[in-house]
Amino acid sequence: MNPESLSFIFLSAFLINNFVLALFLGLCPFVGVSAKRDTAFNMALATAFVMFVSSSCSYAINLVLTAFDLEFLRLISYIALIASSVQLVEMILKKFSPALFRALGIFLPLITTNCAILGVALFQTSRGYDFLQSVSFSLGAGAGFGLAIILMAGLREKLELSNLPNITQAAALSMMLAGILSLTFMGFAGLGTTV
Amino acid sequence: MANPTKKETPITMDVFTAGLWKENPVFVMMLGLCPVLAVTNSVENSLAMGLASIFVLVCSNALVSALRNFIPKQVRITTYIIIIATFVTLVDYIIQAISLDLYNKLGAFIQLIVVNCLILGRAEAYASKNSFGKSVISSLGMGLGFTLALVMLGGVRELLGAGQFLGYQVFSTNFQPWVVMILPPGGFIVLGSWLLLINYIEQRKTGKLIAEDLASHCSVNQH
Known part of the structure; x- marks a missing residue:
């Protein structure tokens, strides 16, 4: 497959270079919100939406910054952009789905510090993607984050029912599980060369 | 916001040592996990990342603390993020100037210090x-x-994954490196093992889990 093609960029961000399990981005919500499957699903949706909005906007902002030779402001403008798109999602949710807004609670504003979102913006800039490629990349990354967090939530729901030794409580076992998940995702490396 | 009438407690050794072990940001509070797992495939990278984080953490917390009476409450998080982003941009350029090789190895993770929850969490x-x-x-x-x-x-990942420590060969050439350790799964598994070991030692010592009383507090206070 041509590594520049839209479908390959999507697939690469979704499975081969999964943002959570291969690149270690967005681990805080991955550990923090993966206790129940439905909250995990909502979190994944909100994150994917913020990713899509901020990635398209950061493409535009990068054009402006490059035109005026202001690349050193890139990081600051990206982070401000992400903070405002999170605010946007918050307002939309509050208006159209107050139940979901309450379910996500504190984790909604925390999407701002989700490194996966800044990661998408930074990677698409450093790889020089054009607009369509950026869109495909951000959709793939969002889907990959969702897949990882929902898989993890499913596993952790099973764990609650099993009899475990005391020392595996808190995050220790979750990390082990994530390691095994990550090991299985390495199998996807056979799909194509990693970028 | 600081209350001017409240008497400041004196600076004790506890203020310094709390972060070292008792409230260790990684093992106890589970903060800033992304760089922890992503760049620790060798000791050299870990040290560089650690130093860069110390610089950003100390500078931004000093500035936040100095300005704490001037920052309006409503926009404090945005202000903190902008302060942190400024120092991260500095570090980014400094590392690029000192060692381009190191800069390429750490990649985007230097810029991602901005969203390290540890730094914003401490500022807040x-x-x-x-x-x-x-x-x-x-x-x-x-x-x-x-x-x-x-x-x-x-250290563990480089030792098992490459048979080296800080670039020096530790095991003889007959040692078959566990390549998985320097790949992504190794990061999760080694962190999980450290947590298990620490939980075990803590349980033997005190009869209760170190993470127990902090677990609920952390999930809210994570950033």
């Missing part, structure tokens, strides 16, 4: 409420604890 939870001196000392302790954790992970 500690520096915005405490005096300048206390914030600097506490963030130095936290930064050192963070670096310690990074090196503990990086």
Whole structure:
């Protein structure tokens, strides 16, 4: 497959270079919100939406910054952009789905510090993607984050029912599980060369 | 917001040592996990990441603490993020100037220090409420604890994954490296193992889990 093609960029961000399990981005919500499957699903949706909005906007902002030779402001403008798109999602949710807004609670504003979102913006800039490629990349990354967090939530729901030794409580076992998940995702490396 | 009438508690050794082990940002509070796992495939990378994080943490917490009476409450998070982003941009250019090789190895993770929850978390939870001196000392302790954790992970991963420590060959050439250790799954598994070991030791020592009383507090206070 041509590594520049839209479908390959999507697939690469979704499975081969999964943002959570291969690149270690967005681990805080991955550990923090993966206790129940439905909250995990909502979190994944909100994150994917913020990713899509901020990635398209950061493409535009990068054009402006490059035109005026202001690349050193890139990081600051990206982070401000992400903070405002999170605010946007918050307002939309509050208006159209107050139940979901309450379910996500504190984790909604925390999407701002989700490194996966800044990661998408930074990677698409450093790889020089054009607009369509950026869109495909951000959709793939969002889907990959969702897949990882929902898989993890499913596993952790099973764990609650099993009899475990005391020392595996808190995050220790979750990390082990994530390691095994990550090991299985390495199998996807056979799909194509990693970028 | 600091209350001017409240008497400041004196700076004690506890302020510094809390971050080193008792409230270690990685093993106890589970903060800033992304760089912890992503760059610890060798000791050298871990040290560089740790030093860069200490610099950003100490500088931004000092500035936040110095400005704590001037920052309006409503826009404090945005202000903190902008302060942190400024220092991260500095670090980004400094590392690029010192060693381009290292810069390429760490990649985007230097810029991603901006979203390290540890730094924003400390600014919000500690520096915005405490005096300048206390914030600097506490963030130095936290930064050192963070670096310690990074090196503990990086050491195990480099030792098992490449048979080396800081680039020096430790095992004989007959040693078959466990390549998985320097690949992504190794990061999760080594961190999980350290947590298991620490839980075990803590349980033997005190009869209760170190993470228990902090677990609920952390999930809310994560950033």
